[in-house]
Amino acid sequence: MANLIAYFSRADENYVSGTLKWLETGNTEVIAGMIQQLTGGVLFPIQPVQPYAKDYNTCIAQAQADQRRDARPELRAWPEGVEAYDTIYLGYPNYWGTMPMAVFTFLEHLDVTGKIIYPFCTHEGSGMGRSEADLRRLCPGAEVKPGLAIVGARVDQAEETVRKWLNQNKEAG
Template sequence: MAELIAFFSRGDENYVNGMIKTLEVGNTEVAADFIQEITGADLFQIQPMQAYSKDYNECIEQAQADQKRNARPELKCYPESFDRYDTIYLGYPNYWGTMPMAVFTFLEHFDFNGKVIRPFCTHEGSGMGSSVRDIKKLCPNAEVKAGMSIHGGSVKRARKDIEKWIEAGRK
């Protein structure tokens, strides 16, 4: 069986190490690329039809509004085949204590029965939040393994930690 890295990431203005910085590549995408290099898994970026604002403050307001109304944003596309994957590395930034709502849309679209989910989350101090609990609630028939939280401002130096996490989850 094959592995898939499904991730949501956002470049543009981001909060990094206490400051607003413009990122060409979002932190979660950096981590997803490391996982792909290490595992050879297929990559799929979760993208909502309506992208969040490039402005950080507007983005967080939009993300909070989506969460408050329990939105399920429409996605641009989905992986062509999902059945062939037995392990899904699921990546996202921590938005208001959990995953962006587009990740909820993705999880509700597929049957995760018998699949392994390996969550990884980038953040600036809030860790995984309630995301692992939310994944377990959305995918009750999946095996949700220990997640990895990665400080966004340190993601480019996290490859060795990511390697250790991948290996620990394969035992």
């Protein structure tokens, strides 16, 4: 079974444990890397052509404006051969209760019919939000499995949690 690990992640200045902190690697990318190491899947970063600002406050203003107008930002690239993947691990930070708008763009432009989607998100207290329901609405032909929510400030200690989630998915699937 071929696995694609598609993720949106943002490094730079982020909100972590109640304070602003500079991240060399975004939290969601850290988790995507763990999933790649444990599954051997293919990593694919979801990147908008126009990236968000590096400073946190400008970034959240831009992201909220995108969400308010239901934007679909253009993406830099698309994964090749999506039809070859049976399973998609889909990662994103929780942006106001759901996925960043670039993830909506990604999902709306790919045919995920018949695929199994395992969502995972990073957050600072809001969990999966309504993202699983949004995924089911956007991808009616796919099977959306229960997601994994990891607190961003704890991604460096999340490998065992990720491993357990992957093993539960293997046993259930």
